[in-house]
Amino acid sequence: MRFAPFFAAAVAVTIALSTPHDPAVSGGIEFGPTETPKPKPQKKAPPPAAPLPDAAANGVTPPPAAPANAKSAPVNATPPPAATAAAPATPAAAPGTPGRVSTKGLPPPPAPRNCKTTWSFDSWMRDFRREAAAEGISPRVISSVLDGMTPDQSVISRDRRQGFFAQSFLDFSAKLATPNRVTNGRAQIERNRATFDRAVKQYGVAPSVITGFWALESDFGAGMGKLPIMRSLVTLAYDCRRGPMFRDELKAALQIIERGDMTVDTMIGSWAGEIGQTQFLPTRYLEHAIDYDGDGRPNLFSNATDIIGTTANYMAHLGWRPNEPWLQEVRVPAQMPWDQSDLTIKHPRTKWGQWGVTLADGSPLPADAMPASLILPMGRFGPAFLAYPNFDVYLQWNQSLNYAVTAAYLATRIDGAPPMRRGREGIPTLSIDEAKDLQRMLTARGFDVGEIDGLIGLKSRQAIKAMQLKYNLPADSYPTPELLAAMHGG
Structure with missing residues (x-):
């Protein structure tokens, strides 16, 4: 899901196999373009928390200051510590452990895909262990999970690719919003009618909204991923691209293990470290997972009641408005x-x-x-x-x-809506290379489009609109060969 958000991992295996499994997408965080409305200014993050008294007594100190520029950091430099923010209050219906990280809004921006991790893994791991201990995670859990852990280069490679999101909307939606997922979503609603009715009454989230996410994230459990989540989290926390964000996720995962919800062996999922059938990052799980069937523990891997209740609880936290369309x-x-x-x-x-x-x-x-x-x-x-x-x-x-x-x-x-109209045949699209060319020209004209990656996100769309207005083209923010030609012509 995502944070995350926010705050990605694999397009789930479709039940009818008409949609091929793609390891580029899934989960609460999307690692490609960010095409969201402008976020409200965020308050400046507080400094890292001081060591707990018992940790200080045992000689545990906070990690050293991070280098100002990760690219130029010396080989054994420590990567930037995670920025923290006050977590919003947990809804009364959610008995989970309050998190230290906000689970509302957008994640911190990633470094460019071509960033280089210049610090050694051993020094990073020593500093992370001190940081986790200073935040109250027991030495027993730290040792049992992190001893012998090594990064997984395949996870970093998957994070760098994310090419699935470069497709046009029509191609993307045709592969994901399939008739089989419509049929299976309706079947899930009927199969779990009592739980959905309860969730609607308590949280106001429509069953179709929950099953839509449930279908896309894992095809109702068929595509949760088969990788060790803790190793994926360690890898992404160590890596230069999203280190601060995943340091928080790694610490949250350690807390989940400490409170007894899961073990390292049962934490199996996506390459992006997401948990369960609706792909919750650990911070989201820690704060919003609920035991909706009352058996003593949330189970997002195989318990439909907990999955439905937890997803509705999280969406209510994000600001879902009951009885309104989306x-x-x-x-x-x-x-x-x-x-x-x-x-x-x-x-x-x-x-x-x-x-x-x-x-x-x-x-x-x-x-x-x-x-x-x-x-x-x-x-x-x-x-x-x-x-x-x-x-x-x-x-x-x-x-x-x-x-x-x-x-x-x-x-x-x-919910019964007919298939969408696809619009005019042969709508022009830009290739990845053409999109990068457009982004380079927009940057040369003073626009901040973020990374030159060929993925047309919010910043690129805003710049495209400005240039369409300049050249007296229809300002629909959509990148076209017409605009590209106009900009090449001056």
Whole structure:
């Protein structure tokens, strides 16, 4: 899921095998483009916590200061310690251990994919052990889990690739929002009707929304991953790209083992260290996993009741609004103010209707004040959706716009919506190399598009809109060969 978010691992094996397993996607965090609305400014993180009294008495000290620039750090330098933030209060229905890390909002930005880990693993591990002990994790658990642990280079390689997210929305959604997942989602709702009814009453989250995530994350348990989670977490915490974030996840996983929920041997899952059938990162599990069937322990690997209750609990924490829509397919006119199609812009449905936007069947939108953003994942010639405030929860679960829209669309299909209109045939798309070329030119013109990786995220889309306005092109924020040619021409 993700944090994470946020805050990725593998496209689950589809039950009917019509969708091939792809090791590039899954889970609460998406490691590719970040196409989310602008986050609110975050408060400056407090300094690392001081050692606990008993730790200090035993000579345990906090890790040394991190180098200012990981790329230029000496070989034995210590990587940056994780930034921490006050965790939001745990809902009353969630008896989990409150976490030290916020499980709302966006993860810290990653380093570029070509970053180099210049510190030695042994020195990093010594410093991490001191840090974990200073935060109260017992020496017994630290030793039992981390003794003899080594990084897994294949995990780092998977994190660097993430090419699945470079596909167009139509290709991406066709592979993930399959008819089999619609059918199996409906079957899960019927099979667990009493639990879903209870979750709706307690948290207000629709069964189709939960089953949409459940299907995409693991195909209801068929594709949770088969790697040792602790080794994956150690690897990602040591690596330069997302070290601070995964130091927190690794510590949370140690706490999960310490409180007895799992053992190292039962912690089996995705390469990104996610847990269970809806792929919770350890910080999310620690704070939001609940024992929804009352058998004494949360079980997100095989207990449908706990999976449903925990997922609903987490979504309520992210701000889910009961009895409100999340995504709705619409039809757009041939001409309208395209620059208003932006996740950061919301208008009442009345305004969208005045501009000629209708329901997908051509009937008028409700003439009310419900705020919504217009999403055009493939530009003005492709599918169109109104995204409501609940869609923000999808973007906190996973930061890829393609993933978030696909998950939200799948939920509407499970609820009975017809297949979406694919728009005009032959919608132009850019290759990865062309997208990188576009990003380089945008950067040369003073725009901050983040990493030049060919993945068109929020920053790139905002810059694209600005250049479309400059060249008097329809400002739908969609990268086209037309814009690329205009920029090459000056």
